[in-house]
Amino acid sequence: MPVIILIATFLTASLLILVSGGRWKGYIAMAAVLLNSVMSSAVAIRALAGHTFEEHLYAGPVLGVLTIRADALSAWFILLANFTLLTGIGYGIRYLKPYEGKPAALNGHYICYVLNHVAMLGIFSIQHMLGFLCAWEIMTLTAFLLVIFDHEKMEVVKAGVNFFIQAHLSFTFLTVAVIWVHLHTGSYELAAVSTYFSRAHPALSFLLFLLFFAGFGIKAGFVPFHTWLPYAHPAAPAHISGIMSGVLIKLGIFGILRIILLARGGYLLIGYTILVVSVVSGIYGVIMAIVQHNVKKLLAYHSVENIGIIGIGIGLGCIGLGLKDPVLVFAGFGGALLHTLNHALFKSLLFYAAGTVYQATHTLDIERLGGLVKRLPHTAVLFLVGSLAICGLPPFNGFISEFVIYSGLFHGMAAGGETSMIVLLAALSALALIGGLAMLCFTKAFGIIFLGRERHPLAESPKEVLPQLLPCYGTVALIVAIGLLPQLFLRLAAPAISLFTGGPAAGPPGIQLLSTLQNISICTLCFLLVVLILFLIKRKVASSPAARSSTWGCGYVAPTARLQYTANSFVRPLRKLIRPLLMMNKSEGAIAGIFPGPIHSDTHPYDKLEALLIDRPLRALRRLLGGFHFLQNGSIPAYILYGVGFIAIILLIPIVTDAVTYLFNLFKQV
Amino acid sequence: MGILNFILIIGASGVFPGVIIRTKSRLSGRKGPGLFQPLRDVWKLLRKGAVYSQTTSLIFQIAPSIYFASVLMAIAMIPFGSQGGLISFNGDFVFFAYVLALGKFFMIIAALDTGSSFEGMGASREALYSLLAEPAFFILMGSFALLTGHTSFREIFGSLHFGSSISYAIGVLAAFVITLTALIENSRMPIDDPKTHLELTMVHEVMILDNSGFDLGLILQTGHLKFAMYGALIVNFFLTPGSELYYSIGIFIVIQALFAVAIGIIESFMARFRMNHNPQYIFTLTSMSLLIFLGVLLLLGKIV
Numbered sequence: 001m002p003v004i005i006l007i008a009t010f011l012t013a014s015l016l017i018l019v020s021g022g023r024w025k026g027y028i029a030m031a032a033v034l035l036n037s038v039m040s041s042a043v044a045i046r047a048l049a050g051h052t053f054e055e056h057l058y059a060g061p062v063l064g065v066l067t068i069r070a071d072a073l074s075a076w077f078i079l080l081a082n083f084t085l086l087t088g089i090g091y092g093i094r095y096l097k098p099y100e101g102k103p104a105a106l107n108g109h110y111i112c113y114v115l116n117h118v119a120m121l122g123i124f125s126i127q128h129m130l131g132f133l134c135a136w137e138i139m140t141l142t143a144f145l146l147v148i149f150d151h152e153k154m155e156v157v158k159a160g161v162n163f164f165i166q167a168h169l170s171f172t173f174l175t176v177a178v179i180w181v182h183l184h185t186g187s188y189e190l191a192a193v194s195t196y197f198s199r200a201h202p203a204l205s206f207l208l209f210l211l212f213f214a215g216f217g218i219k220a221g222f223v224p225f226h227t228w229l230p231y232a233h234p235a236a237p238a239h240i241s242g243i244m245s246g247v248l249i250k251l252g253i254f255g256i257l258r259i260i261l262l263a264r265g266g267y268l269l270i271g272y273t274i275l276v277v278s279v280v281s282g283i284y285g286v287i288m289a290i291v292q293h294n295v296k297k298l299l300a301y302h303s304v305e306n307i308g309i310i311g312i313g314i315g316l317g318c319i320g321l322g323l324k325d326p327v328l329v330f331a332g333f334g335g336a337l338l339h340t341l342n343h344a345l346f347k348s349l350l351f352y353a354a355g356t357v358y359q360a361t362h363t364l365d366i367e368r369l370g371g372l373v374k375r376l377p378h379t380a381v382l383f384l385v386g387s388l389a390i391c392g393l394p395p396f397n398g399f400i401s402e403f404v405i406y407s408g409l410f411h412g413m414a415a416g417g418e419t420s421m422i423v424l425l426a427a428l429s430a431l432a433l434i435g436g437l438a439m440l441c442f443t444k445a446f447g448i449i450f451l452g453r454e455r456h457p458l459a460e461s462p463k464e465v466l467p468q469l470l471p472c473y474g475t476v477a478l479i480v481a482i483g484l485l486p487q488l489f490l491r492l493a494a495p496a497i498s499l500f501t502g503g504p505a506a507g508p509p510g511i512q513l514l515s516t517l518q519n520i521s522i523c524t525l526c527f528l529l530v531v532l533i534l535f536l537i538k539r540k541v542a543s544s545p546a547a548r549s550s551t552w553g554c555g556y557v558a559p560t561a562r563l564q565y566t567a568n569s570f571v572r573p574l575r576k577l578i579r580p581l582l583m584m585n586k587s588e589g590a591i592a593g594i595f596p597g598p599i600h601s602d603t604h605p606y607d608k609l610e611a612l613l614i615d616r617p618l619r620a621l622r623r624l625l626g627g628f629h630f631l632q633n634g635s636i637p638a639y640i641l642y643g644v645g646f647i648a649i650i651l652l653i654p655i656v657t658d659a660v661t662y663l664f665n666l667f668k669q670v
Numbered sequence: 671m672g673i674l675n676f677i678l679i680i681g682a683s684g685v686f687p688g689v690i691i692r693t694k695s696r697l698s699g700r701k702g703p704g705l706f707q708p709l710r711d712v713w714k715l716l717r718k719g720a721v722y723s724q725t726t727s728l729i730f731q732i733a734p735s736i737y738f739a740s741v742l743m744a745i746a747m748i749p750f751g752s753q754g755g756l757i758s759f760n761g762d763f764v765f766f767a768y769v770l771a772l773g774k775f776f777m778i779i780a781a782l783d784t785g786s787s788f789e790g791m792g793a794s795r796e797a798l799y800s801l802l803a804e805p806a807f808f809i810l811m812g813s814f815a816l817l818t819g820h821t822s823f824r825e826i827f828g829s830l831h832f833g834s835s836i837s838y839a840i841g842v843l844a845a846f847v848i849t850l851t852a853l854i855e856n857s858r859m860p861i862d863d864p865k866t867h868l869e870l871t872m873v874h875e876v877m878i879l880d881n882s883g884f885d886l887g888l889i890l891q892t893g894h895l896k897f898a899m900y901g902a903l904i905v906n907f908f909l910t911p912g913s914e915l916y917y918s919i920g921i922f923i924v925i926q927a928l929f930a931v932a933i934g935i936i937e938s939f940m941a942r943f944r945m946n947h948n949p950q951y952i953f954t955l956t957s958m959s960l961l962i963f964l965g966v967l968l969l970l971g972k973i974v
Contacts, residue, residue, distance in 0.1 A: 551725050
């Protein structure tokens, strides 16, 4: 029944959006998303409590009867998606206010938003693989339309097309995998994947897993499939970037987790594969983020990094399955699921904050910003909370999931043999390094955007609208809640984790981890208390009012805003250290004459992997296809000739095959 | 029992900088100030009024307190041999490292808050050095977790020495790594020269150029606490489990004193590295801790 209501809500909302006035469209969409969220959340919460939801739906002659089932894993993702999409639309209505004069664009946008939500819910719950692919495709198409909202800009359309092509590459991989399974089992049910895994040769099932992994990995943004992210996120409106980074890429994670649940055996190899890919994604993502100067691009690369962290958790869990170590399984998948939620929260928050900065200043280039903490205090607070959380610092939620993964890594090192020990040690140091690099990146981002003085004069005085930021404060509340009371949320995730461990909701490993998290909760509260006491002491001791003066400039009394440290120079020491990994396109004017005029120097970071893995093959392909350019000569007679030639070849094929068979038979007789 | 260790470390932090300064003065043929002079300086600063730059925001004012609190929190986790610290749970050293990072995060953005290019430069260096030192600590703790099969400070140090002499050798290596980490984290000599007069060559000092009064006092005291904290970590590598308390306290005092004197000697006879050589130097820490990891593997008989 709920499924029918979801679809009915979507249809009604679409109609209403079409006929209503500009101001109301957003609210109608919000109401629809809210209604759908409430419906699906109710189902999800019941599923987390142990009552798996199941429904059969006749979906036409092609698909037949669809099984729609929401277990604990689906439930976890449904709740996460609902929350992020709700905050997204709450923020987006205000963000899109300037576009009220363009009802057509708004119509399309809001309808797509609601449909995207429904499609995502479908992806989480449809058990029929063709139905799943349909939902996947609807989700991709609506996401594409959402991204190109601002389609009058060329770069937006380009980024959108990039996303479109890569998303369909992912779709192709998935389709091939589905056909493969269908060929061998004759069924389109998701459970057939499991049947196939249990029957097939280990090498073949690993190959099938790789196919699925590639398909879902493109969506998730694992390196080297990450190249669409840094284009699509900056191009989309802020709330769409938020839900893309928060939920859309998590669909890939959901898919991978689902396939792991269905896989039978071979977990060690799968685990190592995922772990290696994830470590590379984590480090490469954060390094690329550090050299970016476009806030949204920086955040997009951070999504790659965080997907890497989630992947480390998943890989750890798989290794645990392979080693039959319940503690490892619990910590690995628990960390991955928690980090999926955490990333959805803080990344959407960061994107919303970045969107407000863009609205206020009309630029995303952090070198042109500065001192915004005084103009946009709320945005600054939101961005700071997001930054601290994404760096994995206590008392925020990022720390909790990273801690769970860390404890899994430490446990796994002691539990396994030499191979797993060394691999896990590498993962451990990578995770530590990622933490440090993220700190460099976000001190840069927050420090340069919000602190210091304005680096460039802004056309208008920046303003923030508080109602727009209210949903963001909702996200902040959840971030802090997870940071302070992590045990509650791990307990909430326990039913989903127990799908992997196969035991009761929170077995002995879970209980141990829960008590550790309890300790962390106490520690963080203590820490906050100490900070509070210090503030009180400070107020008491330093009673004299503080004087105000200018910043110490070594005696130089006329510093300008341009004398401040820039983002580029802030990361320069690191950039020089890791030069071989980077590709910096620099263009510098030459100094000419005795009295040289102003010269300009531009530095553009470019993704080296993209240049190697996408641009170079693309050039080669273009060269190859360019060889056939003469065919497209624009003369209609020639085209008719091609058509005739084509038909002739088609007709000839049977004749030729007959002739060949005849010849063969003749030879055989001789 | 955890409170004893906490008090010991706080106490050690009062004398530690004095010992360093005294060592340095003696080695350069001066008499030097009293042992408690640094503490008196802090006390004086704490009662002074502050001057805040017009460029700064609230971040600048809250950062020193958070920095101080983070180090206090970290100290509460340091164990004393088999007796735990104030707080102890599985994986507490992860919390230890991350709570320290939180303090550092705030100090870095506070430096950027002033809008001074000097402080931005210091902040950039601080962020880079601490990220380079991060993996070493985790590899070190990972190795010990592997060696002992435990994942909390208390249990690791409680079961570290079970009679094997190799574990003491590993302890010496680990002490070396922690010493270097302490020098980096406190911005001391081969990485950074706290006594230099040129802003361009500073790391930590240049970040706190604009701090004054109570805040500056807190920052200075935090530096002292950090020294004592790392000293206490080193002490833990040499405590013998199960021995009497007066014995352990003796070891604590001797090793803290040795640590302070060693830093004084290093500062007297070494020059600061060129800035661009620092990353390589810091990275040797990681290879040192990998060496410890190999040692642990040897000890466990995992590799022949």
